[in-house]
Amino acid sequence: MRAAALLSSLLALLGLLLATAAQAPGPRQQQQQQQPRARSFKCGGILTGASGFIGSEGFPGVYPPNSKCTWKITVPEGKVVVLSFRFIDLESDNLCRYDFVDVYSGHTNGQRLGRFCGTLKPGALVANSNKMLVQMISDANTAGNGFVAKFSAAEPHERGDQYCGGRLDKPSGSFKTPNWPDRDYPAGVTCSWHIVAPKNQLIELKFEKFDVERDNYCRYDYVAIFNGGEINDAKRIGKYCGDSPPAPVTSERNELLVQFLSDLSLTADGFIGHYKFRPKKLPTTTAPTTTTLSPTTTTLKPTVALCQQKCKRSGTLESNYCSSNFVITGSVITTNTRGGSLHATVSIINVYKEGNLAIQQAGKNMSAKIIVVCKQCPLIRRGLNYVIMGQVEEDGKGKILPSSFTMSFKTKNQKILNILKNKQC
Known part of the structure; x- marks a missing residue:
């Protein structure tokens, strides 16, 4: 099914390229217009001009393994580069670790x-200047036809209120979706706000108003927040959509990246968010040290006691369903022990x-991140399938306590889970 859909998209794109080439404008027009050609693209290059196309090496054929292709795009001075993907089909991975652009x-x-x-x-994707760099890397095993994208030049404010994003380094400030608050945000935009505080400070961020197209998995329009200065799923704090403002966020260090993306269909009111810098809480005298250590000690004791108890699952799927914030089935694809806890990534089945x-x-x-508070209870092993029920922390990660219900997942469990899905809790 996936292969048929991709083939259909690929054939449609190639048909468009051939139809464009068949229009055969006059010699002067041909020099002025940059159109994609229905032939293979080369690996990387230096491109200049008001618009043009780039594509993976050998497109529309399968891209080669073990390659690294770099395109440097420059549009006229005073403009910004806008890049729009027309087609993409690269080896799929939750963290884009193998083949990626x-x-x-x-x-x-x-x-x-x-x-x-x-x-x-x-x-x-909108650069903050007239230059953009695109790089595609593939490993030894390839899977897919690659990509085609169009670049074009735009005035920094030619897109009207659609232009957004940038670096925010003042002690406090706001950021908002294009067109806010007069009308809905536009379709087909990406905004990235890079918030940078001094080295010894953290960033507090909260949303005042929030309304982004709702989807159960935030696949279409969404806001994603990352620790650090780049889009990196391993450092993602959360991904948000719908009409409920996300919980306030505090950065781990002195940088946050806020990304907003809208696709080419439905839109909504948008949002306005505010940030401010604050110093790290570092004890400098004896008195603060005593007050900060005291509650830490008292909160650690129950956790130690919790993890020393005998680990035994209690109840059934039915008795634990309503008391759990989330219920998923999935395969554990990564595990990482931190202190006494286990951090895992689960590839979701349902x-x-x-x-x-x-x-x-x-x-x-689709995947989700979970934290097993006591790493041995319940025991989660990489490569195995589970039914997982638990609570959710503020950052959107699943929290699994010894009292949480998990069990090995078998297809016979699907029937009862489907019944529970329709249950009124």
Whole structure:
């Protein structure tokens, strides 16, 4: 099914390219217009001009393995580069670790606007200058036809209120969707706000108003917040949509990246958010040290006691369903021990109860991050399938306590889970 859909998209794109070429404008027009050609693209290059097309090496054929292709795009001075993907089909991975396309603002040391793989086309990407760098990397095993994208020049404010994003380094400030508050945000935009505080400070961020197209998995329009200065799923704090403002966020260090993306269909009111810098809480005298250590000690004791208890699952799927914030089935694809807890990534088979669990999507693959508070209870092993029920932390990660209900997942469980999905709690 996926192959048929991709083939259909590919044939439609090639038909468009051939039809464009067949229009055969006059010699002067041919020199002025840059159209994609129905032939293979080369690996990387230096491109200048008001618009043009780039594509993976050998497109529309399968891209080669073990390659690294870099395109440096320059549009006229005083303009900004806008990049729109027309087709993308790269090996799919939740974290885009194997085959991927990176897009940067500028040619050297620029902010990364995004890393992409799978088959889900991102919205338009806007550089903050007249330069953009695009890089595609593939590993030894390839899977897909690659990508085609169009670049074009735009006035920084030619897109009207659609132009958004940038670097925010004042002690406090606001950011908002294009057109706010007069009308809905436009379709097909990507905005990235890079918030940078001094080295010894943190960033507090909260949303005053929030209304972004609702979807159970936030696949279409969404806001994503990352620790650090680039789009990196391993550092993602959360992904948000709908009409409920996300919980306030505090950065781990002195940088946050807020990304807003809208696709080419439905839109909504949008949002306005505010940020401010604050110093790290570092004890400098004896008195504060005593007050900060005291509650830490008291909160640690119950956790230690919790993890020393005998680990035994209690209840059934039915008795634990309503008391859990989320219920999913999935395969554990990564595990990482931190202190006494286990941090895991679960590739989702099905979602029965979502709550505020942050679910990320790469192509058709969905995943979620969970924390098993006591790493041995319940015991979660990489490569195995589970039914997982638990609570959700403020950052959208699933929290699994010894009292949480987990069990090995078998197909016979689906029937009862489907019944519970329709249950009124």
